[in-house]
Amino acid sequence: MSEVEYVELARVETERGDLVLRERRGEDAPSALELRANGVFVMDTVEIGSERALASAALELVAEPRVVLVGGLGLGYTMHEVLADHRVERCVVVEIESALVDWMRDGTVPHGPGVMADGRVEVVVADVAVALTEARPSSYDLVLLDVDNGPGYLVHDANAALYRDPFLATARAAVRPGGALVVWSASASPDLQAALERVFGAVEAIAHQVRLQERDEHYWLYVARVER
Ligand SMILES: C[S@@+](CC[C@H](N)C(=O)[O-])C[C@H]1O[C@@H](n2cnc3c(N)ncnc32)[C@H](O)[C@@H]1O
Numbered sequence: 088m089s090e091v092e093y094v095e096l097a098r099v100e101t102e103r104g105d106l107v108l109r110e111r112r113g114e115d116a117p118s119a120l121e122l123r124a125n126g127v128f129v130m131d132t133v134e135i136g137s138e139r140a141l142a143s144a145a146l147e148l149v150a151e152p153r154v155v156l157v158g159g160l161g162l163g164y165t166m167h168e169v170l171a172d173h174r175v176e177r178c179v180v181v182e183i184e185s186a187l188v189d190w191m192r193d194g195t196v197p198h199g200p201g202v203m204a205d206g207r208v209e210v211v212v213a214d215v216a217v218a219l220t221e222a223r224p225s226s227y228d229l230v231l232l233d234v235d236n237g238p239g240y241l242v243h244d245a246n247a248a249l250y251r252d253p254f255l256a257t258a259r260a261a262v263r264p265g266g267a268l269v270v271w272s273a274s275a276s277p278d279l280q281a282a283l284e285r286v287f288g289a290v291e292a293i294a295h296q297v298r299l300q301e302r303d304e305h306y307w308l309y310v311a312r313v314e315r
Pocket residue numbers: 124129130138139158159160161162163164165166181182183184187213214215216233234235243246
């Protein structure tokens with residue numbers, strides 16, 4: 088195996104800990120960007136299929152997904168997939184780290200400016216828990232949540248509440264009848280599934296195969312629909 092080298096591109100200290108963007112370079116692999124928060128790996132630009140699938144699985148459920156909320160900008164892949172759908176008229180992206188929004192806009196993340204320039208994007212710098220609590224009922228056709236690694240392996244302890252009944256009920260109220268909430272998780276979570284079933288009724292768990300450190304693993308999407 089070749090040596091891996093890391094080059095730090097940007098770093099900021101936030102009230103939630105360090106947020107770091109770095110480039111990973113190795114002889115055997117093309118270079119990749121990595122985002123870390125609070126000392127924990129958040130995502131990279133290599134394994135992005137599940138971030139895209141979060142959007143595509145949701146978009147195929149709804150005939151007219153005009154207004155979509157994406158919780159967690161990250162490196163913009165879920166948002167990009169949403170914007171690739173011409174039925175979408177507005178994409179509200181809620182991101183807690185203002186620095187990350189800046190890095191996407193100013194080209195620190197090289198693919199960022201192109202994605203952020205779409206006129207349908209509205210960026211809200213906030214905790215998604217607050218943004219959805221303040222949302223009017225039935226504001227969104229789809230709510231897509233990928234703000235943490237899932238309930239089993241949190242980057243920020245405060246996000247635990249996002250996977251429990253009270254917040255899920257808040258999110259449900261923001262979804263229009265006929266729409267859906269989809270939640271990304273790095274591991275299977277029977278507790279999350281049960282909470283979603285209590286709040287929404289039926290829930291579909293979709294396993295998304297990923298290749299991580301030369302092993303086949305799964306990320307999970309939990310799809311909860313709001314009946315008409
Ligand atoms: C795994 S990344 C999202 C990846 C994204 N789906 C993509 O395609 O690039 C998680 C993002 O959620 C943000 N985040 C974490 N907690 C949050 C919260 N409570 N509200 C809003 N954003 C949050 C993080 O700063 C990070 O940008």
